[in-house]
Amino acid sequence: MTVFDNVAFGLAQQKVPRDEIKRRVMKALEDVDLAALGGRYPSELSGGQQQRVAVARMVVVSPELLLMDEPLSNLDTRLRMQMRASLKRMHQEMNSTVVYVTHDQEEALTMSTAIAVMDKGKLEQYSAPEEVYERPATKFVAEFTGNPQTNFIEALVAKGSQGAAAAAGATNAAAGLAVEDHIIGFVQGNPGSLPDKVCLAFRPEAMAICAEDGACRLPAVVYATLLVGSSVLVYVHIGKTEAVIRAERGSKFRGNQRIWLEPDWSQVNIYDVNTGRRLDYAAHR
Missing domain, CATH: 3.40.50.300 (P-loop containing nucleotide triphosphate hydrolases)
Incomplete structure (x- = not known):
């Protein structure tokens, strides 16, 4: 035919x-x-x-x-x-x-009204595409969605860190989130049930690049940059962890340049390091 x-x-x-x-x-x-x-x-x-x-x-x-x-x-x-x-x-x-x-997460996010994300036959999340992207239910979903992929970094939970909170200008914070010995944020509400260590997940666009140190900023070292259309992807080392940050087109960085990263906590998710489930806590600087 x-x-x-x-x-x-x-x-x-x-x-x-x-x-x-x-x-x-x-x-x-x-x-x-x-x-x-x-x-x-x-x-x-x-x-x-x-x-x-x-x-x-x-x-x-x-x-x-x-x-x-x-x-x-x-x-x-x-x-x-x-x-x-x-x-x-x-x-x-x-x-x-x-x-x-589809195995193409970009295709799923752009075309669907609802997404079911599965891993080895197990349903990880069933939500609207915006919810899957902004609030992944598990670390697997966060890893699977987004291009470039999500950054993950472990943080120690410093419970009862009122002194550190006051020094950083954040009053009434019950627990600090420490990465590489730097307090970068504070958990809202009552974090008593939080484990001693959590996994922070942030998209490349969820970190602002700063030229100087400051409260709740995390030091990093640039090792590569890639121009991708209207933005620049900046690849950095945060201690021994690699991450990628999205910067505005025209931003200039050099290899081994030291920079500081400031999280947009409205775009950061907190996960249990053992179960991979998202913890129902929000944080702030």
Whole structure:
């Protein structure tokens, strides 16, 4: 069968009028950028084109439920981005439920209304994409989502550190968070049930780079920078831990330069180092 006949097959089985079949098939082929290839045969198509034919054949019948398993895996980067937008538009037009399986976390975050993150058959989190990105339920989810990936650094919990809190200008803090012997923040509320050590998780955009030391700032040493579009990725050593920080385009850093990092605590999550579960505590500077 030609591409057109392949996409039209389901509609023909439903006895849809010929004119309606033609209209809907051409619309589906346009949506997957194959409108000019309706007369070709499978042997004349690339793997990516064949995959898009399969997508068109599936959506053209407007089913109530669709299962898509890595439908964009054989496409190049430019076409994958284009197809993401097309699939979101088609989903809105059909008003169907779509179960979309992917190992590409960026694809999941950009296309979904709800995400189920699984690890070895275990459901780690089921939430809206914003919640998955901003408040990962487990360390695994935090590691899996985001590009560049999340930074992790262990912190000691200095309970009852009123003296350190006052010195840092944070009154009524019950516990300090210490990294490399530096108090960088304080836990809000009653941290009595906190373990003695926790894991702090922060995205590259959740740390501000400062030229000078100050309260609740963490020293780091630059070892590399990468220009990525509108921003610069700054790779640093925090003690023996490696991390990546996102800075504004035009920012200049040199190798072995000493800098200081200031967390945006609204974007930092705290995890149990043993279970990997997110702890329901917030912190501040």
